[in-house]
Amino acid sequence: MFPSELWKEILSRLPAKCLLRSRCVSKSWRRMIDCPDLIKLHLNKSAESFTNHSLILTETGFNLHLLDLDLLDGNNNARVSKTPFVANNIYGISNTCNGIVVLIAEMFGPLALWNPFLRKRMIFPDSPSKCVEFYQYPSLFYGLCYDSRIDDYKVVRNYEYRNIYTREVECSKTEIYTFKSKVWKEVQPFPCSLPYSSQMWGRQVNGALHILCNDKAFKFRPNTAFKSRIVGFSVERESYFEWMLPLNIPTKGVFMGLDLLGDCLMLACDSSLCVNVWVMKEYGVQESWTNLITIVYPMAHVLTDLFKPLVYSKDGKKVLFFCNQFNFVWYDLERKTMEKVEVGGVPFLIQLEDCVQSLVFPGGSSEPSEGKKNGQERKDKKVKQKRDDFLSKGFKLKL
Numbered sequence: 001m002f003p004s005e006l007w008k009e010i011l012s013r014l015p016a017k018c019l020l021r022s023r024c025v026s027k028s029w030r031r032m033i034d035c036p037d038l039i040k041l042h043l044n045k046s047a048e049s050f051t052n053h054s055l056i057l058t059e060t061g062f063n064l065h066l067l068d069l070d071l072l073d074g075n076n077n078a079r080v081s082k083t084p085f086v087a088n089n090i091y092g093i094s095n096t097c098n099g100i101v102v103l104i105a106e107m108f109g110p111l112a113l114w115n116p117f118l119r120k121r122m123i124f125p126d127s128p129s130k131c132v133e134f135y136q137y138p139s140l141f142y143g144l145c146y147d148s149r150i151d152d153y154k155v156v157r158n159y160e161y162r163n164i165y166t167r168e169v170e171c172s173k174t175e176i177y178t179f180k181s182k183v184w185k186e187v188q189p190f191p192c193s194l195p196y197s198s199q200m201w202g203r204q205v206n207g208a209l210h211i212l213c214n215d216k217a218f219k220f221r222p223n224t225a226f227k228s229r230i231v232g233f234s235v236e237r238e239s240y241f242e243w244m245l246p247l248n249i250p251t252k253g254v255f256m257g258l259d260l261l262g263d264c265l266m267l268a269c270d271s272s273l274c275v276n277v278w279v280m281k282e283y284g285v286q287e288s289w290t291n292l293i294t295i296v297y298p299m300a301h302v303l304t305d306l307f308k309p310l311v312y313s314k315d316g317k318k319v320l321f322f323c324n325q326f327n328f329v330w331y332d333l334e335r336k337t338m339e340k341v342e343v344g345g346v347p348f349l350i351q352l353e354d355c356v357q358s359l360v361f362p363g364g365s366s367e368p369s370e371g372k373k374n375g376q377e378r379k380d381k382k383v384k385q386k387r388d389d390f391l392s393k394g395f396k397l398k399l
Helices: 004-011 016-022 027-033 036-049 299-303 370-394
Strands: 053-059 064-068 101-104 111-115 120-124 140-147 152-163 169-178 183-187 208-215 227-234 239-244 255-261 264-270 274-280 289-296 307-312 318-323 327-332 337-341 349-356
Touching (some): 036 349, 140 208, 264 307
Antiparallel strands (some): 053 349, 169 183, 264 274
C-alpha cells in the first residue's frame, strides 16, 4: 500500500474530470480526493505546468461552452462542448480565479459562483446599493479574487453614478463581498473613470487584480497629461495602485488589451502596422516589460478583428491565439510562424476566458451539481409515479 502523500502526488497530476470519476470508486477514495490538501496541490500543479486548462466561451445569447486546451496541443483536432448549465438571465461572467467564475445576471441582480468542472454553483446576495433617481450607470464591472491571508474568496464590484443630464461622474463606488463573512462592504473608490470597454477585471496575479485604463483625470496624479496605465487592486490591503506600460510604446491609434500569459502580466497591442505582445517578466518592474511577439502585416492580418493570446504550449515554445471570432492559431516563438488549429463547434462569441480545471469551491451552502439535480428530478418523478399508481389501485382514483 502506497503512503498517503505518494497517493496525493500521483492524483494531483490527473485532470479534474478523472478525479471526479475516481470519487465513485469507494468512500476512502472520495475522502482522499475531497481532501483540501489534495485540492490545493492539484490546483498548483495545473497552474505551474500549463496543463489541465480549458476555455469558457460565452456566445451571443449567453450560452456557455467549454473547450479543453490540452486537446489543442500538438495540433490535435478538438470540438467545443456545451455545458449542461442553463443560464436564463446571465449576461456575462467575471474573470476566472482558480477554476471558478462569477455568473453575472442583469445589473444589480443576483450573482452566482460557478465551477464548470465540478458542475456546482452557489447563489449569493447582491449588494444592497440601488440606483439613485436622476443618475445612471455607464459602467459596472466585477472581479473575483482569492485572499491567501485569510484563505477566502472575494468579489470586487466597481460602478459609477453619472448625472443623466450632464453625463458627469458624480459618484464612484467599490464594494467587496467576502464569502466567509457573507457581507458586502464599501472600500476606496476606483481612482479614475471606469473603462467603457470592459465589464470585468483581468485575472489575479501576485495577490492583485489588474485592468487597463485610459485616464484624462487620474485621481492619483490629477495634473499629469493623458496616459494609458495599469490600475491594480491589492486583494489583501483592499486598496489601489498604478503601474506604467512598457517604455516608449506608441498608444495613439493602438488597440490594447491586458491579460495573463503563463504567470506574467501580458499586454497585447494592435496597430495598423503590426501586432505586439509584451510580457512583464518581473512583477511590478516597468523595465522588465519584454516584447515577446511581433507580427507585421500582412501576416498580422490573420489576427485582425479580434485577437487574444491565450496560453503557452506544454513545451513553452508556442503561444495559442484566438482570432477572428472562430479561429485558433499556434504561433511558434522560435520559427516565428503561425499554424491554424481546427476546432469544431465554435459559436459566435462575446467573451472568452482561460480557466484552470480545478476542484476548488468555497465553503458554504450551494446548489447541487447539474448531474445530481437532474438525477434527483428523475428520482422524484419515479416516486411520484409509484404514489399515483398506489392511489389509483387502492382507492380506485383517476389520476
